Amino acid sequence: MIYLDQAATSFPKPSEVIEAVGQALRNTPGSPGRSAHQGALAASHIIFEAREKIASFIGAEDSTQVIFTSGATESLNLVIMGLLNPGDRVIATHVEHNSVARPLEYLRKTREVKVVYAPCNEEGLVELETLERLIKEHKPRLLCVNLVSNVTGAIQPLAEILKIKGKSLVLVDAAQAVGHIPVDVTRWDIDFLAFSGHKGVFGPPGVGVLYIKPGRESELSPIKLGGTGSRSESLEAPEFLPDRFEPGTPNLCGIAGLSAGIDFIEETSLMKIHRHTTALADLFLEKIKDHPKIKIYGPKERIKAIPIVSINIEGLSPSEVALRLDKEFQVAVRPGLHCAPLAHKAIGTFPQGTVRFSFGYFNRVSEVEKAAEALLKIAA
Ligand SMILES: Cc1ncc(COP(=O)(O)O)c(C=O)c1O
Incomplete structure (x- = not known):
């Protein structure tokens, strides 16, 4: 085929990725962050290393700002559902994937969030002047930018968009960007960036990343709650990252594979x-x-x-x-x-x-x- x-x-996935997934499954007897025996420590080490690698790959200064999720869909939901309150305004581009548009439409119905889509031209590129006008008019809390379209491959002019964003927070859907074009969250100074592990970065399915700019975590409510292996005496979610947004046993094999995918890109x-x-x-x-x-x-x-x-x-x-x-x-x-x-x-x-x-x-x-x-x- x-x-x-x-x-x-x-x-196909690089053989290093397949090997890393197998290794994690074969040789890691323990759940990361849960126990103190050698197997659990080895699992924690895989996750720690992966987080550090991804932070450096996307230009994040602090690896705790890198949250592991099940994919871009969960990462985007984490921001959209966790950030927006009744009456908030959002501007998204007219090329958004349903993993942005559907949560937004859901919030339009259930939380009276106002959603405006900025038009794109026939080539799938956002019309900057209209976007600027819409931002000035609506003063949105959140601006959602599909960095690379999964339909046309169009790369939005993010640098230009960031110049006109006003005071809005910026969520970048980089599902089709990471692994194709250089991404630098610190230089861009964006608030949130979401991507999947199984596309351009060669990892297995079922793993993704959300980058949160330092300080922005306090504006997000968690959408999932559960055990983290930390602060177990409390019935509330820990405040600190990454634990606040990573309840439940992590996808160790997926994260190990994603980590090997990043290595593959760096080496190639x-x-x-x-x-x-x-x-x-x-x-x-x-x-x-x-x-x-x-x-x-x-x-x-x-x-x-x-x-x-x-x-x-x-x-x-x-x-x-x-x-x-x-x-x-x-x-x-x-x-x-x-x-x-x-x-x-x-x-x-x-x-x-x-x-x-x-x-x-x-x-x-x-x-x-x-x-x-x-x-x-x-x-x-
Ligand atoms: C632009 C874009 N955003 C988000 C997603 C969702 O990614 P996932 O299905 O891996 O969560 C995709 C997947 O095709 C995509 O192309």
Whole structure:
């Protein structure tokens, strides 16, 4: 199979990741932070090391600000549900994933939170002037920014957005960004950043990260409560990080795998990964761009996108195209709305969606050539 669904989850995983998951499962007899025997200490050490590594990878000064979650969805929910009170105002972009839009819509109904979506152009990029006007008009408590679109790969101009954010707190959905472009939470001076472990950073599914800027934790109420192995005499959640937002036994194997994924990126170099995957997307685009029946979406200047290419073939539905790619050519892609209906409304592909090709470090040139040939045959 030619796997071009890397934006859904990266595949294959580096052997180091698989080994780290197995090691954690095989050789770590204990629950981190729970007991004081050697096995539990070894488990705690895996988590400590992973936290330090991730903090350094995303530019966080203090690793306790790195919270492990079950994925970007939980990280985003932790902020949205934990921060917003009745009457609060939020501005989000028109390319948000449902893991932002659904919690926001839920709060619109249940807590009378006011939600405004800032428009994006046909390329999926936010209209800065309108965003600035909306921020001045609504003075939102929270600004949600989808840093990289899972539909078009569009990279939002975060630096420009941060200049006009006013007093709002900023939550960055970096699910499709981390592992593709450099991320630096301290230089950007953002309040919250969420990402999954199983996409660009090569970890297993079921693990994710929320970065919280120092001091912002006091503005968030926990959305999950339970045992932390710390301050057990109290029936209240500890105030300190990371324990406040990490109740329950952590996903040791997932965290160990994520940690090995970060090592893999550091050893390979983010730049090398970026160059390879970008070259694959460029090659694919070069091969299909002149076909009269193929429409390509997303930023025209490819420097403004990560290696995701969304297309449609005139006269065929996205699911028909994806089905034929799978059955006739063994090419795996994702059709439809990609859990981001707002983004499809922005680029004019709602409700049918698009066919999304997403490229990863382990894809080869020959695979991309075959996928392009297959698409051209279907379009012929
Ligand atoms: C932009 C974006 N945000 C959030 C998510 C949610 O990630 P997860 O399903 O790993 O929690 C995804 C997943 O596809 C995504 O693409």
